[in-house]
Amino acid sequence: MLNTNLKHITSEADFKQVIESNEKVMVCCGRMGPMCLPVYDIMEDLEEKYESVVFYDMAFDSPDAHVIRNHPKSAGFMGLPFTYYFKNGEAVEATSSIQSKKQVKELLDKHFA
Amino acid sequence: MNKITDTYDVIVLGGGPAGLTAGIYLGRAKLKTLIINEGSIGGQMVLTHAIANYPGAKVDISGRDLSLDMKAQAKTFGCKIESNVEVTSMDLSGELKQIEIDDDEVFAAKAVIVATGGTPRSMGVPGETKFKGSGVSYCATCDGDFFEGKEIIVVGGGNSALEEAVSLTQYASKVTVIHQFDHFQATEHAVKIARENEKIAFIMESEIQAVLGDQTLTGVELMNMKTNQRSIVSTDGIFVFIGYVANTVALPGSLALNSRNEIVTDAAMMTNLDGVFAAGDVREKRYRQITTAVSDGTIAALSAIDFIQS
Numbered sequence: 001m002l003n004t005n006l007k008h009i010t011s012e013a014d015f016k017q018v019i020e021s022n023e024k025v026m027v028c029c030g031r032m033g034p035m036c037l038p039v040y041d042i043m044e045d046l047e048e049k050y051e052s053v054v055f056y057d058m059a060f061d062s063p064d065a066h067v068i069r070n071h072p073k074s075a076g077f078m079g080l081p082f083t084y085y086f087k088n089g090e091a092v093e094a095t096s097s098i099q100s101k102k103q104v105k106e107l108l109d110k111h112f113a
Numbered sequence: 114m115n116k117i118t119d120t121y122d123v124i125v126l127g128g129g130p131a132g133l134t135a136g137i138y139l140g141r142a143k144l145k146t147l148i149i150n151e152g153s154i155g156g157q158m159v160l161t162h163a164i165a166n167y168p169g170a171k172v173d174i175s176g177r178d179l180s181l182d183m184k185a186q187a188k189t190f191g192c193k194i195e196s197n198v199e200v201t202s203m204d205l206s207g208e209l210k211q212i213e214i215d216d217d218e219v220f221a222a223k224a225v226i227v228a229t230g231g232t233p234r235s236m237g238v239p240g241e242t243k244f245k246g247s248g249v250s251y252c253a254t255c256d257g258d259f260f261e262g263k264e265i266i267v268v269g270g271g272n273s274a275l276e277e278a279v280s281l282t283q284y285a286s287k288v289t290v291i292h293q294f295d296h297f298q299a300t301e302h303a304v305k306i307a308r309e310n311e312k313i314a315f316i317m318e319s320e321i322q323a324v325l326g327d328q329t330l331t332g333v334e335l336m337n338m339k340t341n342q343r344s345i346v347s348t349d350g351i352f353v354f355i356g357y358v359a360n361t362v363a364l365p366g367s368l369a370l371n372s373r374n375e376i377v378t379d380a381a382m383m384t385n386l387d388g389v390f391a392a393g394d395v396r397e398k399r400y401r402q403i404t405t406a407v408s409d410g411t412i413a414a415l416s417a418i419d420f421i422q423s
C-alpha cells in the first residue's frame with residue numbers, strides 16, 4: 001500500500017467496485033518515487049475542490065495493478081505514474097509520467113465538468 | 114490583478130529547503146508569513162531517494178520525509194503554506210508587493226523572499242515533449258525498469274548522467290552516453306566507473322537535434338559538434354541529465370539576473386529591489402545543496418526581519 005493520504009485500491013475486485021460504483025474516478029497508479037509523489041499531492045489538494053470525483057491511488061507493483069498496467073490505454077507508457085480518469089466505469093483519459101496541477105485540473109474539467 | 118485577499122509581513126515564493134527554512138525563522142520571529150509553492154512541498158529534495166549529507170538527519174532519510182519534517186516545523190511556528198498553486202501574476206515593485214495565485218487570490222506583503230529553486234533542464238528539441246513518459250525520461254530510478262533488455266541513450270556528462278548511466282545498466286542491454294564536449298564534467302571516479310562498465314558506450318562531442326518516432330520512439334538525430342555531420346542513432350529510450358535551470362522565468366524583469374538567469378544578491382541575500390530577497394538554488398552561487406539552501410533561507414529571513422523592523 002502506498003504511503004499517501006489518498007484512498008487506496010488494493011485489489012482487482014476493489015478496482016472494479018470503485019470504478020463501477022462511482023461516476024467519476026481518478027486513479028493514480030505509481031510508486032513512492034519523485035515523479036509520482038507530486039501527482040498524489042495534487043490529488044490530495046484537489047479532493048476538496050472536486051467533490052463529485054473520487055480520488056484513489058494504487059501501488060504499481062501490486063500484482064492486481066495489472067488492471068492498470070495492462071489496460072489498453074497504457075500501451076506505450078514508459079513513465080510512472082500511470083494516471084487514469086474513469087467515467088461510468090470507462091477509462092476516458094490516461095496519462096503517463098509526472099503531471100502539473102494545471103494539467104490534472106484541465107483533464108478533470110474536460111471529462112468531469 | 115484582483116483585489117487583495119490577505120496581507121502578510123513576508124511572502125516566501127517556493128517551498129523547497131530554502132523557502133521552508135525562511136518560513137521557520139520568520140514564523141519564530143512572529144512575523145505573519147505565507148509560503149507560496151508552485152510544486153510539491155520540498156522542491157528538488159523530493160527527487161532524492163536518500164539524503165546522506167544533511168547534518169543531524171537520520172542517515173539516508175528520504176527527500177520526502179525530510180521535506181515533510183521541514184514543512185511540519187514551519188507550520189508549528191505559524192507559517193501558512195499554499196502548495197501546488199500557480200503564481201499567475203506578481204508585482205514586486207513598491208512598498209506593498211502583490212502576488213496572485215490561480216488567477217484568483219491576491220496576497221500582499223512588505224517583503225518577499227524568492228526561493229523558487231531550479232528545474233531539470235530539457236533538451237528543447239523536436240519530439241522531446243511528444244515522447245515524455247513514453248520514451249523520454251528525467252528519472253532513472255522511476256522509469257528504468259520500463260527499459261528492461263532495451264537499448265537506451267543517456268544525455269549528459271556530469272555526475273548525475275554518468276551515475277544514472279551505470280545504474281540503468283541493471284535494466285538496459287546497452288546504454289549509450291551522448292555528451293556535447295570531448296571531456297566529462299563528472300568526477301574522475303564517476304567517469305572511471307562508467308568507462309569500466311561493458312554495457313556503456315560513449316558518443317562524445319555530439320548533440321541530439323531531434324527525437325524521432327511516429328507512434329513510438331525509435332531513435333534520435335545526432336549532430337557532431339566538430340564536423341557538423343548529422344546521423345541517426347536507433348534507441349528505445351532517452352534519459353536526460355543535463356543540469357538544472359533557475360526558476361526565474363515568472364519573475365519580474367526588473368529583478369537583476371546574471372547571464373545564466375540566476376538572481377544576483379549580496380551577502381545578506383538582498384536583490385536589487387527594495388524588500389525583495391532571494392535564497393537557494395535560484396540565486397547566483399557556486400554550490401547548490403540542501404545545506405547551502407538552508408543557509409541562504411536563514412540569512413534571507415533574518416535580513417527580511419531587519420528590513421521590516423527598521
Ligand SMILES: Cc1cc2nc3c(=O)[nH]c(=O)nc-3n(C[C@H](O)[C@H](O)[C@H](O)COP(=O)(O)OP(=O)(O)OC[C@H]3O[C@@H](n4cnc5c(N)ncnc54)[C@H](O)[C@@H]3O)c2cc1C
Nearest residue numbers: 127129130131151152156157230231393394401402403406
Ligand atoms: C536528483 C537530485 C538529487 C539531489 N541530492 C542531493 C543530496 O543528496 N544532498 C543535497 O544536499 N542536495 C541534493 N540535491 C540538491 C538540492 O536538492 C537542492 O540544492 C535544493 O533542493 C535547493 O533548494 P531550494 O529551496 O533552493 O530550491 P528547490 O528545492 O528547487 O525548491 C524550489 C521550490 O519552488 C517552487 N517554485 C518554482 N517556481 C515557483 C514560483 N514561480 N512560485 C512559487 N514557487 C515556485 C518549486 O516548485 C519548488 O517546490 C539534489 C538535487 C537533485 C535534483
